[in-house]
Amino acid sequence: GAVVSQHPSRVICKSGTSVKIECRSLDFQATTMFWYRQFPKQSLMLMATSNEGSKATYEQGVEKDKFLINHASLTLSTLTVTSAHPEDSSFYICSAKWRNTEAFFGQGTRLTVV
Amino acid sequence: GIQVEQSPPDLILQEGANSTLRCNFSDSVNNLQWFHQNPWGQLINLFYIPSGTKQNGRLSATTVATERYSLLYISSSQTTDSGVYFCAVRGGNKLTFGTGTQLKVEL
Numbered sequence: 001g002a003v004v005s006q007h008p009s010r011v012i013c014k015s016g017t018s019v020k021i022e023c024r025s026l027d028f029q030a031t032t033m034f035w036y037r038q039f040p041k042q043s044l045m046l047m048a049t050s051n052e053g054s055k056a057t058y059e060q061g062v063e064k065d066k067f068l069i070n071h072a073s074l075t076l077s078t079l080t081v082t083s084a085h086p087e088d089s090s091f092y093i094c095s096a097k098w099r100n101t102e103a104f105f106g107q108g109t110r111l112t113v114v
Numbered sequence: 115g116i117q118v119e120q121s122p123p124d125l126i127l128q129e130g131a132n133s134t135l136r137c138n139f140s141d142s143v144n145n146l147q148w149f150h151q152n153p154w155g156q157l158i159n160l161f162y163i164p165s166g167t168k169q170n171g172r173l174s175a176t177t178v179a180t181e182r183y184s185l186l187y188i189s190s191s192q193t194t195d196s197g198v199y200f201c202a203v204r205g206g207n208k209l210t211f212g213t214g215t216q217l218k219v220e221l
Contacts, residue, residue, distance in 0.1 A: 043213050101162075
């Protein structure tokens with residue numbers, strides 16, 4: 001299957017700082033990328049959908065100013081958690097797909113805000 | 115939005131047993147995928163199955179789109195099959211995940 005690389009896999013940051021997570025499609029061009037958040041023992045909750053060159057579409061209840069998403073190229077999307085607080089601690093996962101084909105997922109990033 | 119329910123929520127099997135996991139969805143979908151999430155959180159693609167039946171080794175899946183459900187069959191289960199199984203459906207450009215089935219296979 002296709003490869004989606006997500007970095008970093010784990011990050012610890014201080015409260016009030018910002019953290020950037022990168023998601024790259026390594027062997028295909030991603031027309032759409034998705035960002036999910038997963039709490040322990042729960043399902044994946046869609047945060048936002050981004051199409052290359054367009055602004056991201058955020059799900060209801062997701063703060064646009066806190067979770068900045070950029071999809072500047074067909075192989076790279078970034079999620080920046082701004083002014084992080086302990087309640088933002090979670091597992092963040094990106095996904096990428098080409099047009100109407102199946103989606104592939106990155107390894108996930110475990111964010112801990114202290 | 116589309117609601118996706120999976121059953122059972124938890125399942126414990128003895129090694130070698132067979133099992134069926136179910137995914138029900140509330141609306142017409144463009145596509146459906148099954149995933150296995152390993153203990154490190156990585157989602158492994160199992161099937162991309164908008165309709166019909168597919169098989170891959172000990173796993174097979176069937177989607178009946180007109181009746182809005184999909185089934186994942188695991189035969190001769192092994193301890194390495196343990197983990198969480200998710201189905202995810204695509205309506206429009208969104209990929210919505212189901213509630214998941216936590217599977218534990220014991221010796």
